[in-house]
Amino acid sequence: MSLKKYELIKEIGSGTFGRVWMAKDCGNNELVAIKRRPKWQNVASREVEAMETVRGEKGIIQIKRCFYSLTPGGIIMQNVVMPLMSRSLGTFIRENRALRKHNSAHRISPELVKSISLQIVEGLAALHLSGYTHRDLKPDNILLMDVDGSEGNFPNINICDLGSSKKLMKNDINMPYVVSRFYRAPELLLGSCEYSEKIDIWGCIFAELLALDPIFVGRCPGKQRDSRVDVAKQGADEPFQILKIFEVLGSPNENDIKLLKNMIPKSINKMLDECIFAFKISSISWFEILDGFFTNEYVFIQRIISKYFFQGETAD
Incomplete structure (x- = not known):
């Protein structure tokens, strides 16, 4: 999936495991959060694996989707789309x-x-x-x-x-x-x-x-x-x-x-x-x-x- 489906609005957080952006889903205008980090080797990150395991569970942020995109410099980025919280x-x-x-x-x-x-x-x-x-x-x-x-x-x-x-x-x-x-x-x-x-x-x-x-x-x-x-x-x-x-x-x-x-x-x-x-x-x-x-x-x-x-x- 291309990052073009989303419009990055502003960075709202950062840490050891990536940067989080407020973004707009251009398909339905929904505001979401996207956590972006360089892809590691040929596997999904441990965070994505954990989020998939607890999908649907109460009290844990839910993953909407995960996709990869390419930066102008050729770096493959992992993008985790989540609900935007207050x-x-x-x-x-x-x-x-x-x-x-x-x-x-x-x-x-x-x-x-x-x-x-x-x-x-x-x-x-x-x-x-x-x-x-x-x-x-x-x-x-x-x-x-x-x-x-x-x-x-x-x-x-x-x-x-x-x-x-x-x-x-x-x-x-x-x-x-x-x-x-x-x-x-x-x-x-x-x-x-x-x-x-x-x-x-x-x-x-x-x-x-x-x-x-x-x-x-x-x-x-x-x-x-x-x-x-x-x-x-x-x-x-x-x-x-x-x-x-x-x-x-x-x-x-x-x-x-x-x-x-x-x-x-x-x-x-x-x-x-x-x-x-x-x-x-x-x-x-x-x-x-x-x-x-x-x-x-x-x-x-x-x-x-x-x-x-x-x-x-x-x-x-």
């Missing part, structure tokens, strides 16, 4: 953070936090049941589609950017340098190469919806900003990320330290069991909701859906 969850959080500057009491409503969180969990459940782990879940990789603005109508949520996703097999050795640092689970920070899909349910995004700021911002003392280049080249901030987790959740005790020594972990073990930072919504804490989330075997994500925090909730 904005990212990261943008939504930043908008609310800006509102808080003018009104210190401003927060995202508990009902909206519940709706967003449930939809994220449902999307992850579908992804994990398909065999894939996302490996880069963060607010900027979650998209919102605003609906009718009347009260009680919450935005639809879709997990996107499956470029880092992978089917993890037992006893496989996997690269631990995945997931953006502020959202990286402790076992990854400690160098585990034998992690599972449970790294996707570390819980930072739920907390950020409540606090309107990332809760684990670990930086080398003296750094004024997060420099991705410095982190990539020097790793200077990495040790301070795990220290920030301890600062927020509490210091590990002697037993925890013994567990830490064995981390190259298969799970987070019980390191956080007693020092979990419990946010409250309607007097229910996230720790109570997850009920053993941070124990030897993280709960499977289906259990999160069934917990009483979400009873009676739907993603509609």
